[in-house]
Amino acid sequence: MRVAVIxxxxxxxxxxxxxxxxEAEVLLFDREPEPGFGVTKANSAIxxxxxxxxxxxxxARFCVAGxxxxxxxxxxxxxxxxxxxxLVLAFTPEEERTLSVLLDQGEANGVPGLMLLSGxxxxxxxxxxxxxxxxxxxxxxxxITEPWALAQAAAENAAQNGxxxxxxxxxxxxxVRRGKVEALRTEKGVHPVSAVVNAxxxxxxxxxxxxxxxxxxxxxxxxxxxxxxxxxxxxxxSVLFPTPxxxxxxxxxxxxxDGGILLGPTAEDLPxxxxxxxxxxxxxxFQVLAGARKLVPELPxxxxxxxxxxxxxxxxGGDFVVGESSVRGFYQAAxxxxxxxxxxxxxxxxxxxxxxxxxxxxxxxRFNPVRPPIPRVxxxxxxxxxxLIKEDPRWGRIVCFCNQVTEAQVVEAIRRGARTLDGVKxxxxxxxxxxxxxFCTARILAILSRELGRGPEEISLRGRGSELVWGKxxx
Amino acid sequence: xxxxxxxAVVGGGAAGMAAAKAAAEAGAKTLLLERExxxxxxxxxxxxxxxxxxxxxxxLTGPEFSYRLLSELARTSAEVLSGTTVLSVQxxxxxxxxxxxxxxxxxxxALVWAGGARERxxxxxxxxxxxxxxxxxxxxxxxxxxxxxxxxxxxxxxxGSGDIGLIMARRLHLEGVEVVxxxxxxxxxxxxxxxxxxxxxxxxxPLFLRHTVAQVHGRKRLSGVTLVEVDERGQLLxxxxxxxxxxxxxxxxxxxxxxRPVEHFLVWDHSRRWPxxxxxxxxxxxxxxLAGNSLTVFDLVDTVAxxxxxxxxxxxxYALGDLPPVSxxxxxxxxxxxxxxxQACIPGEPVSLFxxxxxxxxxxxxxxxxxxxxxxxxxxxxxxxxxKLPAEATTALAGKNEALVExxxx
Numbered sequence: 075m076r077v078a079v080i081x082x083x084x085x086x087x088x089x090x091x092x093x094x095x096x097e098a099e100v101l102l103f104d105r106e107p108e109p110g111f112g113v114t115k116a117n118s119a120i121x122x123x124x125x126x127x128x129x130x131x132x133x134a135r136f137c138v139a140g141x142x143x144x145x146x147x148x149x150x151x152x153x154x155x156x157x158x159x160x161l162v163l164a165f166t167p168e169e170e171r172t173l174s175v176l177l178d179q180g181e182a183n184g185v186p187g188l189m190l191l192s193g194x195x196x197x198x199x200x201x202x203x204x205x206x207x208x209x210x211x212x213x214x215x216x217x218i219t220e221p222w223a224l225a226q227a228a229a230e231n232a233a234q235n236g237x238x239x240x241x242x243x244x245x246x247x248x249x250v251r252r253g254k255v256e257a258l259r260t261e262k263g264v265h266p267v268s269a270v271v272n273a274x275x276x277x278x279x280x281x282x283x284x285x286x287x288x289x290x291x292x293x294x295x296x297x298x299x300x301x302x303x304x305x306x307x308x309x310x311x312s313v314l315f316p317t318p319x320x321x322x323x324x325x326x327x328x329x330x331x332d333g334g335i336l337l338g339p340t341a342e343d344l345p346x347x348x349x350x351x352x353x354x355x356x357x358x359x360f361q362v363l364a365g366a367r368k369l370v371p372e373l374p375x376x377x378x379x380x381x382x383x384x385x386x387x388x389x390x391g392g393d394f395v396v397g398e399s400s401v402r403g404f405y406q407a408a409x410x411x412x413x414x415x416x417x418x419x420x421x422x423x424x425x426x427x428x429x430x431x432x433x434x435x436x437x438x439x440r441f442n443p444v445r446p447p448i449p450r451v452x453x454x455x456x457x458x459x460x461x462l463i464k465e466d467p468r469w470g471r472i473v474c475f476c477n478q479v480t481e482a483q484v485v486e487a488i489r490r491g492a493r494t495l496d497g498v499k500x501x502x503x504x505x506x507x508x509x510x511x512x513f514c515t516a517r518i519l520a521i522l523s524r525e526l527g528r529g530p531e532e533i534s535l536r537g538r539g540s541e542l543v544w545g546k547x548x549x
Numbered sequence: 550x551x552x553x554x555x556x557a558v559v560g561g562g563a564a565g566m567a568a569a570k571a572a573a574e575a576g577a578k579t580l581l582l583e584r585e586x587x588x589x590x591x592x593x594x595x596x597x598x599x600x601x602x603x604x605x606x607x608x609l610t611g612p613e614f615s616y617r618l619l620s621e622l623a624r625t626s627a628e629v630l631s632g633t634t635v636l637s638v639q640x641x642x643x644x645x646x647x648x649x650x651x652x653x654x655x656x657x658x659a660l661v662w663a664g665g666a667r668e669r670x671x672x673x674x675x676x677x678x679x680x681x682x683x684x685x686x687x688x689x690x691x692x693x694x695x696x697x698x699x700x701x702x703x704x705x706x707x708x709g710s711g712d713i714g715l716i717m718a719r720r721l722h723l724e725g726v727e728v729v730x731x732x733x734x735x736x737x738x739x740x741x742x743x744x745x746x747x748x749x750x751x752x753x754x755p756l757f758l759r760h761t762v763a764q765v766h767g768r769k770r771l772s773g774v775t776l777v778e779v780d781e782r783g784q785l786l787x788x789x790x791x792x793x794x795x796x797x798x799x800x801x802x803x804x805x806x807x808x809r810p811v812e813h814f815l816v817w818d819h820s821r822r823w824p825x826x827x828x829x830x831x832x833x834x835x836x837x838x839l840a841g842n843s844l845t846v847f848d849l850v851d852t853v854a855x856x857x858x859x860x861x862x863x864x865x866x867y868a869l870g871d872l873p874p875v876s877x878x879x880x881x882x883x884x885x886x887x888x889x890x891x892q893a894c895i896p897g898e899p900v901s902l903f904x905x906x907x908x909x910x911x912x913x914x915x916x917x918x919x920x921x922x923x924x925x926x927x928x929x930x931x932x933x934x935x936x937k938l939p940a941e942a943t944t945a946l947a948g949k950n951e952a953l954v955e956x957x958x959x
Contacts, residue, residue: 300675301672350768352679352680353677353678353679353680354677354678355677356677356763358677359675359677378672378673378675379672379673380671380672380673381672381675381677382680451647456645456652459647459652460651460652463647463649463650463651463652464651467649467650468649470647470648470649470650470651470652471632471648471649472584472634472647475584475634478634478636480647508667508670509667509668509670510670510671510672511670511689512667512668512670512685512686512688512689513667513689515689516689516692516693516696516697519697520697530697530699531699534682534769535681535682535769536682536769537769538769539768539769539770540681540682540769540770541682541770542682542701543693543699543700543701543702544699544700544701544702544703544796545699545700546698546699546700547694547698547699547700547724548698
């Protein structure tokens with residue numbers, strides 16, 4: 075039996091991993107050269123608790139279940155995850171009332187540990203918060219992670235368990251006969267399959283249409299962010315939310331897993347065809363600053379590292395579309411808007427179980443859930459690091475000075491699937507530091523070129539069309 | 550592994566090579582640590598001429614200047630460890646380093662930090678738009694072209710008219726890249742006037758003063774930038790946008806001294822963000838000396854080498870117990886002083902102060918605490934002014950709490 079997953083974002087990669095627990099041939103497709111290069115790459119990286127979502131929605135159900143799976147899954151896959159907790163801050167009597175609604179909603183959804191705090195209690199937890207805070211909702215299960223790392227690690231672990239990664243291979247059509255999926259047509263050929271999972275993110279509407287399944291257009295909702303450097307570490311220790319409005323959870327201030335501070339996102343609804351419009355605007359960045367200052371008045375903006383924007387897929391009706399469709403063998407994990415990242419492990423597990431039942435797949439006797447990490451030298455003891463250098467001198471050659479990344483880590487990232495500069499960066503943090511690659515770009519370009527056996531002009535930032543250099547100075 | 554030395558010098562560029570040479574010549578057991586495989590620092594990629602006029606009385610290219618210094622260093626007893634990165638520094642000083650043989654601890658009596666500067670990257674500029682390939686800092690573009698032999702693109706715009714930006718405009722033009730212009734947010738160029746003439750005017754490359762990049766375009770590779778005019782206060786002027794179709798944006802928007810492993814030992818001038826050093830180039834931690842662009846960005850490598858030598862010599866004296874604590878007199882930068890190093894002198898000793906003004910000034914006078922005054926026809930931010938205070942001047946300052954250094958219009 076052959077099962078194909080379309081989309082190697084965090085949702086698709088986790089589905090492929092769950093499917094690789096079963097006796098089936100799993101194929102994971104993405105038009106991008108590496109996992110996690112779409113929606114997964116630019117979002118708030120929060121593992122939500124589940125109090126934001128109305129009871130009875132797929133969002134609420136999968137969010138709470140997904141949150142509970144995170145510690146185990148991130149430990150197995152060696153992905154950073156920290157349960158830092160969150161505060162929803164109320165500044166007006168009306169917002170205080172909304173907090174009570176959120177508390178009830180959270181308790182109905184089964185969110186553990188929710189607690190209403192006084193303004194003083196909130197300030198005791200987070201001294202930088204706007205002192206006008208009147209009340210706060212404390213949610214201890216909220217966590218932070220690295221979504222791209224989770225997508226990469228899940229895809230890697232799926233491959234360890236036999237899945238085929240078909241990255242850089244765009245799906246062009248789905249062959250359906252007598253109401254049942256028969257094959258996928260890609261830019262490289264035709265793949266007969268018994269089941270297909272649509273995890274195509276912003277493009278899930280188009281993929282559904284390929285199978286003849288009606289799908290209302292997915293609207294991109296743009297979120298702009300400002301990222302502060304590690305030098306701002308300690309500004310806040312948990313995720314700070316404003317009291318939400320009907321459109322979104324609002325503009326947040328939160329720590330990132332490697333010590334930075336993230337401000338954002340905006341929530342701008344774009345037309346369905348603007349699926350690549352991940353750009354920042356002046357107005358958007360001002361909005362981020364204004365929103366963040368409401369929560370934390372004194373922001374160390376001199377430590378700004380970068381600004382960026384991401385798009386989240388907003389389905390009509392606002393809920394996830396998870397399960398088998400009207401076409402037999404065509405399953406969907408679509409419309410994965412926020413809290414899609416949190417829900418992903420639970421959606422993946424539930425969908426894989428459904429597919430296994432429908433196709434009668436047996437569990438593999440030898441599934442290995444553990445994906446070993448690429449060691450980070452700053453986390454090693456001096457003895458461990460020294461030993462690694464004695465085994466392989468590349469562990470002693472620092473490539474990225476800001477984040478202390480060695481040549482050995484870059485080479486290992488490439489061995490595990492990095493094909494682009496962003497791929498190396500997202501796996502090793504090389505180029506993620508304060509010089510933003512002005513020292514290491516030329517070196518990493520040379521290492522990618524050497525390891526992949528390609529000319530430097532073929533090496534890209536994040537896939538075809540984003541090549542870094544034009545060619546040789548003189549032919 | 551452990552090594553014990555008198556003086557450790559970190560950074561093998563001009564400042565570090567000069568410091569190591571001088572420390573060794575002063576009789577100290579000296580070790581120079583460099584993270585790259587070879588010494589030279591940024592000089593190796595600066596293949597244009599214009600170096601060495603003061604130090605060697607000849608016009609040299611960067612690699613030639615580097616080779617001269619390297620030869621001087623090689624004649625001393627200083628040892629060199631290249632391919633070695635300093636990971637952390639403890640007081641003592643003790644340095645933890647990594648190279649391809651393993652981790653290494655260096656125990657020294659004095660440390661000269663000559664770690665150079667990094668370029669201000671794109672992110673903190675908060676420029677709206679997409680995040681495509683094709684945006685390079687000038688130093689990276691220079692390294693790609695001059696060291697790796699790779700051309701970043703075909704049509705380029707340069708943001709910022711610092712010297713590397715100007716040099717890169719000419720370099721890219723000479724390699725067949727169409728350089729559509731250099732944009733500078735200030736009303737005056739950031740680099741040396743001779744570079745404006747020789748890099749832009751000689752090749753007909755336009756300089757857009759009071760302009761900045763309002764937006765970058767292009768999903769995968771840069772497809773263009775929008776330039777916009779700014780007013781006196783740096784505010785964007787709507788309606789003045791101009792679109793340039795380019796695949797490359799080169800940034801020359803400032804250098805930031807690289808001090809990370811030692812920055813917590815320094816005392817900072819908070820208003821201006823530079824570390825305190827006295828005229829020995831010695832910091833508030835007496836075993837730590839700063840040299841070169843990691844202290845402040847100098848305009849000439851000749852000066853960098855000279856300051857490096859002084860720092861190395863003084864570090865050697867400190868390590869050998871020959872630099873007793875002295876009472877120093879604080880120097881405070883006042884009106885129209887953007888940069889001032891060092892910030893303390895020793896009464897009775899001559900001293901050279903290095904100063905930058907924040908804006909171009911014609912007919913100005915530099916005054917130091919009522920003991921020194923000199924008229925200047927013109928002062929430019931790109932050019933450092935050296936103020937040579939003779940021993941008599943610093944003697945006259947003795948007993949004061951501080952001396953004010955200021956630049957006043959005449």
